[in-house]
Structures are given as structure tokens and as C-alpha cells.
Amino acid sequence: MVSLASSAQHSVPQKWRRPVRQRSRLVRRTGPAHSRVEFAHPSEQEFARFLDYYRIRWVYEPVSFPIAWEGTRVSEMFTPDFYLPEHEMYVELTTMKQSLVTPKNRKLRLLRELYPDLNVRLLYRKDYQQLLAKAGYGAVEVQNLRKQDVGDILISPVELETRVRALGRKISRDYRGQSLVLVGVLKGVTFFLADLAREIKVPFVIDYLELRRYAGAQPHDRVRIARDVDYPIEGRHVLLVEDIVNTGFTLDYVLSELHARGPASIEVVTLLDRTLRRLVKVPIRYVGFQIPNDYVVGYGLDYRELYRNLPFICTLRSSVYDIPTTGAVHQQPEARE
Structure with a gap:
């Protein structure tokens, strides 16, 4: 194998260093560009x-781009993820931790030695996450969002779209030949409910519950219904739509209230399930994602009414909600039970 040290560009004949065109990854010819490629x-x-x-x-x-040879035969190549023709730049993404990208860095170094005129940029996971967090695809203006506020992106827009579509298909199969009452628990569920409803193919009506929390001695005393459903649910199949389930106390309370009204059935679908905080066993038939014990925002979830319009779900750094006060212990914001 040809040695590729600092003199690589001098030891490899120029005629060997010819980019190899790859087959097209196009899978369809209509729709947005990002939806046409595999x-x-x-x-x-x-x-x-x-x-x-x-x-x-x-x-x-x-x-x-060939970067290593055995004799005259190419033994290793480097394929950048994207080429931006208007900028004459190649972009390589890596979502691995920086400590795990040594092999990719080696290849990139060889690439630059062998092709010194090539403009190539490596985006590390941190760069990539901060880019998405800062821009939010530009689709919305995110008030007061700073890249240092956002931790890890847990669930990307594509993952959200794919999972919500799958949930909609499963719900449609399970309720084939029936009609549903979708009851969303405000406010965080708004984005999820809207997207999920578009994927459900059986007849349904949509209604909402809004809860109010009180400082009570017992968990069940902390929540009451502030806005009730308008649609009668007696004898109907009800699908309660939640954004996130934590301890289960709130969900247990809501289910008991709705069961008392005589529906034909009640099932629960939640976008996020944080089982590490579960204290009450509650029946959840459909789960979007299991998440760790972190404070999360985006896709309808907020902190002080901010961050709801992020197109992904990410962790919020504790520095955002750790407010030092004299003699006080830093407190994580209250999350739904």
C-alpha cells in the first residue's frame, strides 16, 4: 500500500488522483429535494x-476521492456527504462524539494532502446540533434562543415525522371501522395532536382538556380540570393524546375523570414517556419515544412559554432555569406529573 505521510501528494501520481463519480441516490423525482434522495x-x-x-x-x-492504493489499485476512498456547487465546497457530517472520530479525521487529513485545492468542511456533532438549534431551519423566529441554551437534540424533525406517521397508521388499523374522539391535553400537545390527526384515517372529532395545578399536600390534589371537553364521550371510543407522561399522577387523574363519563373505551397515546419518573402505573397503549430524565423543550413543549416552536425536541441546559437566589437551592422547573 502506498504510504500517505506528509509527502503524500508528491508520492502519488496525479493520474491516480481522479474522483470517482458515484451512482445517483435519487429515489423519486417529485417533492422537495430532501425527500427525493435515499x-x-x-x-x-x-x-x-x-x-x-x-x-x-x-x-x-x-x-x-481515492486516498490509498495497493499497487495501482485503489484500496480506500473518501466520499464527502454533500457538495454545494454555488460555494464549491464539500461538507462531511459526523454525529459521533469528537473523541470517536479519529479515523474520519485521518481520512480527511489525507484527502486535504492529496487534493490541496479541495474545499472540504467537517461538521462535528456539536457544530451540527448548534446549527440546527440556532436556525431551527429558519421556519420560525425563536425568541431568545441562544445556542448555549440548548443541550443535545434528542429527537430530530425527521424522526418526529416518521414516528408520528407510524403511530397514525397503527391507530388507524386498530380502530378500523370505528370513529374516535381525540382529546388533547393542552398546551404542549398542540403540535403533536395536529400532526397525528393528519395521519389518522378513521373518522374522528377533536376536543381538548386544560388542567390547572394547585399546591396540595397530595399529588392528586395538585391538578384540576380548568377547561373541560365540549363533546359528549358517553358510549364513544376516546383516545387521550398527551405530550409527555412523567410520574403518572396527572394522567391517572384525567383517566379517572373521563372513565366516570361512560365512554366505550379509553386509550392513551403520548409523544414522550419518561418512565424513570413513574410513580403510578398508568395504561399507555401508544408511545412515541422513551426519553431520559432531562428537561426537554421543542415541538410544543416549553419553558416559560418559550421554545415551543423549535422543530425538534432537545434538552434545555440547567443554566437556563437555575436562577441563584440568596439562601435558595437551584430548582428545576416544574414539569407535568
């Missing part, structure tokens, strides 16, 4: 959506 990783589709919004032309994995 991507190897969800993060690549996210980046393509970001580029589409800003009308930046891109090509996915158009060429591979």
Missing part, C-alpha cells in the same frame, strides 16, 4: 432540509 443517516436528511429552506443547491455524495 440518505444513509437521518442527520444527512436534516442537513438537506436545512439547505433546502435556505435555497442552497446541494448534491448528495456525488463523488469519491
Whole structure:
């Protein structure tokens, strides 16, 4: 194998260093550009959506660059994820931790040595997350959002879209030949309920509950219904739609209230389930994602009414809600029980 040290570009004949055009990854010819291509990783589709919004032309994995040879035969190549023709730049994404990208850094270093005129940029996971968090695809103006406020992106827009579509298909199969009453628990459920409703193919009506919390000695004393459903649910199949379930106390209270009204059935679908906080066993038939014990925002979930319009779900750094006061212990914001 040809040694590729600092003199790599001098030891390899120029005629060997020819980019190899890759087969097209196009899978359909209609729809937004990011929906036409078969991507190897969800993060690549996210980046393509970001580029589409800003009308930046891109090509996915158009060429591979030889970087090692055995005799005259190419033994290793490097294929950048994207080429941006208007900027004459290649972009390589890595969503791995920086400590785990040594092999990719080695390849990139060889690529730059062998092709010194090539403009290539490596985006690390942190760079990529901050880019998405700061821009939010530009679809909304996110008030007071700073990149240092946002921790890890737990669930991307593509993952949300894919999972909500799957939930809608399953619910449609399970309730084939029946009609539903979808009851959303305000406010965080708004985005999820709207997207889920579009994927459900059986007849349904939509109604809402709003809860109010009180400082009570017992968990069940902390919540009451502030806005009740308008639609009568007696004898109907009810699907309660939640944004997130934590301890289960709130859900247990709501289910007991609705069961008392004589529905034919009640099932629960929740976008997020934080089982690490569960104290009450509650029946949840449909779950979008299991999440860790972190404070999360985005896709309808807020902190002090901010961050709801982020197109992904991410953790909020504790520095945002840790407010030092004299003699006080820093407190995480209250989350739904």
C-alpha cells in the first residue's frame, strides 16, 4: 500500500488522483429535494432540509476521492456527504462524539494532502446540533434562543415525522371501522395532536382538556380540570393524546375523570414517556419515544412559554432555569406529573 505521510501528494501520481463519480441516490423525482434522495443517516436528511429552506443547491455524495492504493489499485476512498456547487465546497457530517472520530479525521487529513485545492468542511456533532438549534431551519423566529441554551437534540424533525406517521397508521388499523374522539391535553400537545390527526384515517372529532395545578399536600390534589371537553364521550371510543407522561399522577387523574363519563373505551397515546419518573402505573397503549430524565423543550413543549416552536425536541441546559437566589437551592422547573 502506498504510504500517505506528509509527502503524500508528491508520492502519488496525479493520474491516480481522479474522483470517482458515484451512482445517483435519487429515489423519486417529485417533492422537495430532501425527500427525493435515499440518505444513509437521518442527520444527512436534516442537513438537506436545512439547505433546502435556505435555497442552497446541494448534491448528495456525488463523488469519491481515492486516498490509498495497493499497487495501482485503489484500496480506500473518501466520499464527502454533500457538495454545494454555488460555494464549491464539500461538507462531511459526523454525529459521533469528537473523541470517536479519529479515523474520519485521518481520512480527511489525507484527502486535504492529496487534493490541496479541495474545499472540504467537517461538521462535528456539536457544530451540527448548534446549527440546527440556532436556525431551527429558519421556519420560525425563536425568541431568545441562544445556542448555549440548548443541550443535545434528542429527537430530530425527521424522526418526529416518521414516528408520528407510524403511530397514525397503527391507530388507524386498530380502530378500523370505528370513529374516535381525540382529546388533547393542552398546551404542549398542540403540535403533536395536529400532526397525528393528519395521519389518522378513521373518522374522528377533536376536543381538548386544560388542567390547572394547585399546591396540595397530595399529588392528586395538585391538578384540576380548568377547561373541560365540549363533546359528549358517553358510549364513544376516546383516545387521550398527551405530550409527555412523567410520574403518572396527572394522567391517572384525567383517566379517572373521563372513565366516570361512560365512554366505550379509553386509550392513551403520548409523544414522550419518561418512565424513570413513574410513580403510578398508568395504561399507555401508544408511545412515541422513551426519553431520559432531562428537561426537554421543542415541538410544543416549553419553558416559560418559550421554545415551543423549535422543530425538534432537545434538552434545555440547567443554566437556563437555575436562577441563584440568596439562601435558595437551584430548582428545576416544574414539569407535568
